[in-house]
Amino acid sequence: MKYDFASIEPKWQKKWLEEKTFHCENHSSDKPKFYALVEFPYPSGQGLHVGHARPYTAMDVVARKRRMDGYNVLFPMGYDAFGLPTENYAIKNHIHPAKVTHDNIQNFRRQLQMLGYSFDWDREINTTDPAYYKWTQWIFLQLYKHGLAYKTTMPVNWCTSCKCVLANEEVVEGVCERCGSPVIRKEKSQWMLKITEYAQRLIDDLDGLDFIERVKIQQKNWIGRSTGAEVAFKATTGDDIVVFTTRPDTLFGATYMVLSPEHELLKKWMPLLGNADEVKAYQAAAASKSDLERTELNKEKTGVCLDGVKGVNPVNGREIPIFISDYVLATYGTGAIMAVPAHDDRDWEFAKKFGCEIIEVVSGGENVQKAAFTAKDETGILVNSEFLNGLTVKDAIPVITKWLEEKGIGKAKVNYKLRDWVFSRQRYWGEPIPMVYCETCGWQPLPEDQLPLLLPDVESYEPTDDGESPLSKMTEWVSTTCPHCGGPARRETDTMPQWAGSSWYFLRYMDPCNDKALASQEAMAYWSPVDWYNGGMEHTTLHLLYSRFWHKFLYDIGVVPTKEPYQKRTSHGMILGEGGEKMSKSRGNVINPNDVVAQYGADTMRLYIMFIGDFEKAAAWSDNAVKGCKRFLDRVWNLMDACTDSLDYTPVNELAIHKAIKKVSSDIEAMKFNTAIAALMSLVNDFYANGCSKGDMSALLLMLSPFAPHMVEEMWELLGFAAERGMACRQPWPAYDESKTIEAEVTLAVQVGGKLKGTVSVPVDSDDQTCVDAALALDKVAKMLETMTVVKTIVVKNKLVNVVMKPKA
Structure with missing residues (x-):
């Protein structure tokens, strides 16, 4: 029977959504918790790209395995949806940014579900939702009340195209990291956050974290x-x-x-x-x-x-x-x-x-x-x-x-080289800063019971010629009363940078529907800190530094229970185009996940993304290698036709199965996904060579499930396992017996004078004489002994025997 991914994959995606298969239990669960986090995407009009797919698939593999290990897994998704690209698109196409954002999120959600990611969709968040940015504004007010937010006139980085202020971290090689336009210095009145107050703690507290070394080094160097x-x-x-x-x-x-x-x-x-x-x-x-x-x-x-x-x-x-x-x-x-x-x-x-x-x-x-x-x-x-x-x-x-x-x-x-964080932007599509200015009282915070301060609807999003926010033209919205004296006042018309919403989003996932706090104390006590966070190295001195700062501040004022937000941080390498060049529209080498899924299926895409190479390093896309992954899945599918009904391991396969379970288990935890898949490929070769049982297939499918979940669920069902045991993704991860991972025999290379003559099999850890006797009995060596005599032998335990000979006298 042919593996029909086009019908099988949507079937299981629908089933997972309807049955809420990956719904995360609340903090009352008695299971050990595991919080897996990926950096949420900016929902651009281009949609999901393979740069997203690599880290998302990796953490999905980890999350799926941890569920099978018995953990209560929080694996959420949301959208970092404020920002310049959407606003610029809205200006160009005369579509409201809210509409652009809504449509882009719909597309992203569809693509994410298309790839079978095991997100808990009940916890989905969106930074442009007033119910979310109410708490972003609330955090800003706490920063202001504790003296960590202030306004000052200073020389700032000014993007000549975006017409807004950029933080130092947003200027890359003299140009805007968003649009690539030149950046100049300009005097502006700006809201600033005193991240410098936390400079030493941001260095010191790295010591207790499981961050890859290059992340720690970049943070320390940036703080300087x-x-x-x-x-x-x-x-x-x-x-x-x-x-x-x-x-x-x-x-x-x-x-x-x-x-x-x-x-x-x-x-x-x-x-x-x-x-x-x-x-x-x-x-x-x-x-x-x-x-x-x-x-x-x-x-x-x-x-x-x-x-x-x-x-x-x-x-x-x-x-x-x-x-x-x-x-x-x-x-x-x-x-x-x-x-x-x-x-x-x-x-x-x-x-x-x-x-x-x-x-x-x-x-x-x-x-x-x-x-x-x-x-x-x-x-x-x-x-x-x-x-x-x-x-x-x-x-x-x-x-x-x-x-x-x-x-x-x-x-x-x-x-410290670190400077205070330039926090205001002269643009429309961002969180309104909840401050008002009174000529009598100066800057005053908006009362908390008036949050969220909603972003008003506007017809024009064009930056003003004088560099002020488009909101400055909305006189009706700008004019207000002073919350301190009741006199006339005006609202702040700058908005927050995109980094604001991403500086605390991981907390909202813990309790996304709470309307009384950014998250309940109970939820944060249970889920904190994030156990494993994967993200790009390009965010090491931006988002990662900013969010650690915000979290430390929230810890200081008693809002969160831990001084650090993330216990573990890993990072991934970029996926390059064919030939190793960076993907770009101008080169015409951008890989669209939709195209790959349409041609080969989501499981092939997932498997290839994990098999492409060392996860931490850049790797070049290869269409031929994608086809190879599809052939592997076809081979797994076709094993159903040949397996016996026995639920036990086939004796001849038992060693290989236990070794594979051990390797795949450790490789997933070490993010060595490519070698884990290679071990599964080797196991499939053994099954084809030796035959296999349903018991053998059960172990193979459970190990393959995090990588190719759609096909595995279908095979699990067709082989009759689902009727008795439920979905494959809900099964316990297969266990291995250490004693059964050790081979009874090893293959020794036999050399004469350093030249290979063949191989022999002997029991593991055999003594030297046993190894030499086996080597001398090899046909080619025995024939040489008719005219030669042994001078000496060299045995490398469990590896080789080298025989030195000379002609008989």
Whole structure:
């Protein structure tokens, strides 16, 4: 009988939905819990792609196996549905974003169900649902009330195409990570979240988590902890210029200073400068560059020396020039640096170009001409540094730090590269920020009983020419009353970034219909933390960092029971097009899951996605390999015609079955899906070679069930198992006997003089003499012994016998 996937797969998808086969038990269950999570998708118009299918299938395999292991499994799905792509599509096509979102979600849901994923569809969420974003707004209000949300005017990343502010994490190689357009610097009034308050905890608490190492490294590098000193240099105007340095021991070598072009002191000093026009022109040029362009190490150093104001080195009282240069950023450190050109490559290049003095202050194997100094070198000896002379770098740092503190001009300081999170966006399709501004009372939070603050219906979603949100044009909605004094006030018209809704969605899955809280305490106590979360490496310094921050804050105020949201984090490699190129429309190599399912079936698609290669690494799509997976499933299907009615394992297959169960079990947990499938393929070969029973088939089908669930359920039913035992996906995972995974015999390679002559079988762990006797009895070797004599034998236990011979005398 032919395997007709076109009718079989919809049959079981319908049955699973109608019977709520994968419905998750509430937190009252006495089963051990397992919370498996995949990053929920942005429901784009293009629909599901193979980039989604790889992690979703992987976690579906894990979730299905854990159910069979006896766990109460929460495996949910939802949609991260606010954001620019939908709004841009709505503008272009004159369709309301809500309509676009609704239609896209319908398509995504259909595709997800088409692939047989075992999601609990009763827990589906959508970040654009007011019942959901009510709690996103509620969390923002708590952040504001605890001093972690504030508004300030600052230089921000401005996308020239999206016409909105981007967080640093959203700028990739100088362009917008969404649309690819250039990003410039612009002064804007923005809502900010103080993620920097949690910088050290975000580093420290990684230690107790089962995150793959590259995720931990990326998070730590992005947070960028450094230790040093904060030092106040005086300007000749009397103003303090505060700098942060990791090397306070080199202060005597500081021969000039550099400020960022946006530094706040420049406004104050502008009337004093003899070259104010030149400074302003340089500021304008710097504003058109991204942070990446400005900090590129190999770029030519540019700058302007301030004419009329100098700095004073606090350790020796010497006046030194002050420059502005775009390689110093206002958003990193204090926006000002002391330059020690003798011991820093970038400072050296700048000093050479602008004729600044170069003073060596650390000797001991360092090449001043090449500026080879590194912060890791603690063995250098201080010179030209007065009371520090003769000390090693390691010893000099605490001495100078103490001196600075005693003089009141500096202090020990820990600095972080991480900046506060730019949280507002000048667009329509996002959560309204529940704040109002009163001329008398200032910014006031919306009372919680007025949540959700609904996003108003608008006819035009076009960004305004002045960079304000389209909501700013809705005067009726904007005008309101102050919740504090009752006077006239106006609503905030910026909306939240897309990252807002995804920063807590995993909590809502625990209790998705709760209208009294974001989730009940009972549900969160039972399900927290997420046991296994898989997602893309591209979200390591975005969503993953943001959601850990929000969760820690919610933990601090007693809302959630754990300090970390996710216990385990894994990641997957990208699927490339045929030939190993990245998939793109322009290359015409994008794989549409609908096409694969229509031609080969969902189970073939699932099996191939898991068989394509090492899960953590990129892998190239191969149509021939897809066909190979389809042939394998056909072979499994056809075994039904040949199996006997016995419910016991066939003796000749017993060893292979127990070995397969052991390997597939461990490989699924280790995300070695490709080798698990290879083990099943090998087992099927054994069944074809030796014959098989229904008992053999039962073990095979249960192991195959997480990978190819539709076909397995159909075969399970046709073989008569379902009538007595129910669906295959509800059966216990097959157990193996360790003693039955060990082979009674092993095959030894037989060599003569290092050249292979054949193989022999001997009992496992045979003594050397038994192995040699078997090797000498091999026909080819025995024939050689007619004219040769044995000089010596070498036995490698359970692997080979090498016989060394020489001609008979």
